[in-house]
Amino acid sequence: MGNQKLKWTAEEEDALLAGVKQHGPGKWKNILRDPNFADQLSNRSNIDLKDKWRNLSVAPDIQGSKDKTRTPKVKAAAFELAAIAAAATNTSSPTAISSPVAPILRSVSSDVSNDDNCNVVVDAKNAPRYDGMIFEALSALPDANGSDVSAIFNFIEQKKHEVPPNFRRILGSRLRRLAAQGKLEKTQNFYKMNANSLVIRTPAVARPKEANVKPRQTNSPRVAVSQEIFAEASITAAFKLVEVDVLSDVVEVASEERERTIRLAEEAEAILELANWLHEECCQGKIVELA
DNA sequence: GTTAGGG
DNA sequence: CCCTAAC
Incomplete structure (x- = not known):
């Protein structure tokens, strides 16, 4: 009763x-x-x-927090971004994922109309695979002066690798990116491998650490696109905001701890802001450099 | 049927 | 918790 x-x-x-x-x-x-x-x-x-x-x-x-204009709104936005980023990162991989954002991917990827109306939406997931295919092609192709996009595309195509319909476009992006990273040498429209091609970089996956990024919109000489960083930053921002909530809910939050919590929130917002900015820029077809 | 917001 | 408007 x-x-x-x-x-x-x-x-x-x-x-x-x-x-x-x-x-x-x-x-x-x-x-x-x-x-x-x-x-x-x-x-x-x-x-x-x-x-x-x-x-x-x-x-x-x-308790006396001076920030009263935040909380639910930004957090929801962060989740949306994280979901979009996750969708972009995952593309079409039904494989079981232990990632905390995996469920969100399902629910949002459908109603955000993932598609590629945005340059950001490529995929960090398949990027290594594509790069591998590119290197394979460049290793095998006879042209000593390098190969153009068409030649590389044809090689990969005849290799019967599994690629999306818009792969030619993706290929172009990957090539430009690799060239920007110095992993490929580009002369005119021909690409070829160099000494840096095979150096393995630390994977940016599974590391929701600090995203040390800073925007440089002053005079960016057309460099990389960095979809991965965008995705990672968004996810990181979302998780930090959630973490803030969890920490705030703990019984007694020491003033020192609370200070750190607030810092965390501010940092997350900054990252989120950057992510938003990146999203805008990339949707307009601009090329963005992250240092 | 769900959700957000006011009561 | 309940009620209601809005989606």
């Missing part, structure tokens, strides 16, 4: 927090349907989750 006012248990709050981290804020029904949280939240409705999340979002603000 008296169970109309059920108090939220720590387990429920934890489940909600984890759910938001997985599906993003606003996907209450999804969180509720998720088998991982269904049992903990069996006594809660989607609207309950919304109300609780609203309360939790307001709670850390009453």
Whole structure:
């Protein structure tokens, strides 16, 4: 009888927090349907989750934080960006992914109309594979002075590698990028390998660390595009914002810790801003350099 | 059917 | 928590 006012248990709050981290804020029904949280939240409705999340979002603000214009809005935007980035990064890979953004990919990639109306949307996932195909082609092709895009494209095509329909366009991007990185030598429209072609770089995957990027829009001499960095920065931003929430919710947050938390949030916003800027620029077909 | 916001 | 407008 008296169970109309059920108090939220720590387990429920934890489940909600984890759910938001997985599906993003606003996907209450999804969180509720998720088998991982269904049992903990069996006594809660989607609207309950919304109300609780609203309360939790307001709670850390009453302590005297001077920032009252943030929280849900930016966070949602970050998730959208992360989802888009994830979609761009993953393209078409039904393989099981342990990435925390994998579920988001499914729900958003469909309604954001992924497509390639934006230059950012290539794919960091297949990039190494494409590069490998390029190097393979350049190694095999006889032209000592280098090969043009068509020659490389034809070689890869006859190799019967699995490539998307718009691969020729992607190939052009990859070649320009590799040339910009110094991994290929470009003269006129001919590309050939050099000493740097085979040096392996540390993979930018699985490392949500600090994204040390800075924009240089002053006089960028047409360099790389850096889709990966965009994707990574977006995801990093989203995760940092979530982390902020988790930290804020902890029982006693020491003032020192709270300071660090706020710093984290600001940094995340900065990255997010950069990601947004990158998105804009790239959608206009511009070429952006990240130093 | 869901979600966001006000009550 | 409930109610309601909006999607």
